Amino acid sequence: MAAxxxxxxxxxxxxxxxxxxALHGGSARMSDETRAKIKEIADELGYVTNLAARGVRQGWxxxxxxxADELITSPFATEIIRGLDxxxxxxELAVFVMNLGGNRDVGSVxxxxxxxxxxxxxxxxxxxxxxALPPELAKNVGVMINCREVDGRxxxxxxxxxxxxxxxxRHLLAAGRRRVAFINLPxxxxxxxxxxxxxxxxxxxxxxxxxxxxAVRRAIYSDRAPSLVLSHVTALMQAADRPDAILCGxxxxxxxxxxALRRVGASIPDDVAxxxxxxxxxxxxxLDPPLTTMALPHRAMGRLAAEILLAxxxxxxxxxxxxxxxxxxxxx
Amino acid sequence: MAAxxxxxxxxxxxxxxxxxxALHGGSARMSDETRAKIKEIADELGYVTNLAARGVRQGWxxxxxxxADELITSPFATEIIRGLDxxxxxxELAVFVMNLGGNRDVGSVxxxxxxxxxxxxxxxxxxxxxxALPPELAKNVGVMINCREVDGRxxxxxxxxxxxxxxxxRHLLAAGRRRVAFINLPxxxxxxxxxxxxxxxxxxxxxxxxxxxxAVRRAIYSDRAPSLVLSHVTALMQAADRPDAILCGxxxxxxxxxxALRRVGASIPDDVAxxxxxxxxxxxxxLDPPLTTMALPHRAMGRLAAEILLAxxxxxxxxxxxxxxxxxxxxx
DNA sequence: TTGTAAGCGTTATCAC
DNA sequence: GTGATAACGCTTACAA
Numbered sequence: 001m002a003a004x005x006x007x008x009x010x011x012x013x014x015x016x017x018x019x020x021x022a023l024h025g026g027s028a029r030m031s032d033e034t035r036a037k038i039k040e041i042a043d044e045l046g047y048v049t050n051l052a053a054r055g056v057r058q059g060w061x062x063x064x065x066x067x068a069d070e071l072i073t074s075p076f077a078t079e080i081i082r083g084l085d086x087x088x089x090x091x092e093l094a095v096f097v098m099n100l101g102g103n104r105d106v107g108s109v110x111x112x113x114x115x116x117x118x119x120x121x122x123x124x125x126x127x128x129x130x131x132a133l134p135p136e137l138a139k140n141v142g143v144m145i146n147c148r149e150v151d152g153r154x155x156x157x158x159x160x161x162x163x164x165x166x167x168x169x170r171h172l173l174a175a176g177r178r179r180v181a182f183i184n185l186p187x188x189x190x191x192x193x194x195x196x197x198x199x200x201x202x203x204x205x206x207x208x209x210x211x212x213x214x215a216v217r218r219a220i221y222s223d224r225a226p227s228l229v230l231s232h233v234t235a236l237m238q239a240a241d242r243p244d245a246i247l248c249g250x251x252x253x254x255x256x257x258x259x260a261l262r263r264v265g266a267s268i269p270d271d272v273a274x275x276x277x278x279x280x281x282x283x284x285x286x287l288d289p290p291l292t293t294m295a296l297p298h299r300a301m302g303r304l305a306a307e308i309l310l311a312x313x314x315x316x317x318x319x320x321x322x323x324x325x326x327x328x329x330x331x332x
Numbered sequence: 333m334a335a336x337x338x339x340x341x342x343x344x345x346x347x348x349x350x351x352x353x354a355l356h357g358g359s360a361r362m363s364d365e366t367r368a369k370i371k372e373i374a375d376e377l378g379y380v381t382n383l384a385a386r387g388v389r390q391g392w393x394x395x396x397x398x399x400a401d402e403l404i405t406s407p408f409a410t411e412i413i414r415g416l417d418x419x420x421x422x423x424e425l426a427v428f429v430m431n432l433g434g435n436r437d438v439g440s441v442x443x444x445x446x447x448x449x450x451x452x453x454x455x456x457x458x459x460x461x462x463x464a465l466p467p468e469l470a471k472n473v474g475v476m477i478n479c480r481e482v483d484g485r486x487x488x489x490x491x492x493x494x495x496x497x498x499x500x501x502r503h504l505l506a507a508g509r510r511r512v513a514f515i516n517l518p519x520x521x522x523x524x525x526x527x528x529x530x531x532x533x534x535x536x537x538x539x540x541x542x543x544x545x546x547a548v549r550r551a552i553y554s555d556r557a558p559s560l561v562l563s564h565v566t567a568l569m570q571a572a573d574r575p576d577a578i579l580c581g582x583x584x585x586x587x588x589x590x591x592a593l594r595r596v597g598a599s600i601p602d603d604v605a606x607x608x609x610x611x612x613x614x615x616x617x618x619l620d621p622p623l624t625t626m627a628l629p630h631r632a633m634g635r636l637a638a639e640i641l642l643a644x645x646x647x648x649x650x651x652x653x654x655x656x657x658x659x660x661x662x663x664x
Numbered sequence: 665t666t667g668t669a670a671g672c673g674t675t676a677t678c679a680c
Numbered sequence: 681g682t683g684a685t686a687a688c689g690c691t692t693a694c695a696a
Contacts, residue, residue, distance in 0.1 A: 024691090059672075
């Protein structure tokens with residue numbers, strides 16, 4: 001069907017090796033005219049390298065295999081893939097994502113990926129979590145992205161939630177806010193860590209939180225749980241020591257908090273500053289007023305993952321926390 | 333490195349062919365004990381099929397190659413991939429996405445995909461558009477998803493924008509609304525078609541639009557253009573014949589319209605019904621009140637694409653319009 | 665500068 | 681039932 005090296009060799013009256021050298025071998029020496037002629041014939045025949053054939057020879061396909069643990073659902077999570085892709089491309093590698101969904105377990109999906117003999121393999125989670133990888137699987141995974149391998153057997157790249165919460169809290173304090181409430185995501189690692197950063201930073205400033213409340217009754221990812229935001233915000237704003245700032249578990253929560261504050265008649269940021277996490281761009285930039293939020297380092301995690309996989313470096317810490325970036329808009 | 337059939341054959345004291353038959357050949361006849369023994373050894377050695385080797389033999393890798401024309405940016409557009417993936421999986425095919433971005437042209441990305449010798453190839457756009465595929469490329473693409481090949485050389489799967497707008501318009505009329513305005517996305521194929529459906533349906537009912545206005549100054553995808561929503565909504569609501577319903581170009585526009593209506597002091601849906609397109613779930617379901625909107629058939633397009641590619645059917649129309657689905661919430 | 669030949673892991677053909 | 685053996689398209693020693 002598709003043209004092969006031998007087709008070209010035959011047409012050009014040279015050996016296969018010469019064709020291979022002309023098309024792929026960068027430094028192979030041969031007359032320029034032979035090379036030019038071969039290239040011309042290749043074009044004419046519509047020759048496209050057969051990577052499968054090369055792969056069987058070399059033992060691997062130019063791929064980075066990614067096992068993604070939830071169907072890619074969050075818009076910013078695709079940033080992980082973009083980061084990987086950009087960095088992989090400079091090494092002439094393509095990124096190959098296989099989703100873990102339904103009742104497929106990590107082991108079988110990882111095996112499915114490995115059947116393609118990727119050059120390297122990564123595991124990516126769509127939200128920050130702890131993952132228990134069976135030991136025999138762990139050695140087949142080069143790096144974990146947006147999640148931490150529970151026993152520290154695999155290099156894990158995660159967002160530095162605590163530092164982000166600390167930075168945003170400091171930002172609120174610097175803006176003169178003193179009575180800060182936190183409406184958080186319950187039951188999530190990210191939420192817990194953000195809460196720690198929030199509390200400790202406030203404590204350092206000699207302050208106590210006005211309140212720390214859950215945005216929903218159950219974990220936001222596990223269920224379309226009923227929202228508690230409206231009742232919490234109403235109660236907070238009616239209290240004597242009502243907050244002058246609300247920190248939100250993420251941008252979606254912030255969106256609901258905006259709606260709740262409007263109902264209550266509070267204005268942002270005059271009455272209450274609102275700040276958040278994620279920088280889910282379509283929400284954060286379109287809210288009124290645009291939302292000040294900490295941007296997740298998804299792209300950076302993807303890029304760093306590719307670099308680690310390509311460097312095959314050994315040493316270094318197993319858990320690496322990447323910084324968020326403060327995106328100032330007008331809600332603080 | 334990785335175990336191969338011959339490693340297993342050696343250990344088991346049988347020929348390679350026997351091993352291959354035992355592990356892959358469904359109907360190959362051999363003693364059950366031989367088969368069991370071989371499987372055991374394969375497990376022990378951690379054998380994983382080498383698809384590259386199989387691929388060089390068969391001429392193709394079990395992949396559906398997808399060229400995606402914008403970096404996957406919209407959260408619901410990943411639904412296309414999910415739909416493809418689900419349908420491809422039943423044929424034991426994996427989906428391999430390669431993004432068109434930066435200054436890479438369709439031809440070179442398509443070639444990059446074809447180097448992997450996919451079983452079939454598709455082109456997917458992240459928003460509904462017309463695409464001009466060079467003729468020599470067109471024959472290498474099995475199906476276009478969410479876009480139409482300009483010359484009708486390739487089967488193209490697109491959302492039926494006109495029908496969706498017609499249905500939503502009828503829905504508004506059925507709810508007793510008579511003075512409908514449309515705040516649309518300018519310069520987009522989807523927007524233009526929706527406008528046609530809107531206008532003709534209204535005309536059939538003997539009505540005229542209160543207004544048809546652009547949400548932004550320029551096409552929403554081409555630029556972070558300044559929003560016109562607030563000024564339009566303010567003007568509309570102050571006019572004598574103010575609308576009792578606003579149809580929105582998409583859910584993001586709807587989000588801004590909500591904010592604008594709140595500013596103006598209009599309540600949804602009592603004063604004004606709001607309806608939209610896309611069903612961008614995180615926005616539509618979290619707005620207050622939750623938004624009634626037409627869900628794009630992304631998943632269905634992906635699924636149908638896989639079916640078409642696998643069936644390799646010839647006939648049938650080149651342009652196939654898939655229906656949206658009305659998602660009723662509480663904004664109408 | 666070019667050709668020959670071996671080998672990668674798989675599947676398929678054909679004889680035993 | 682099973683075992684050699686060839687073939688797929690490519691890369692790479694080794695020769696010429």
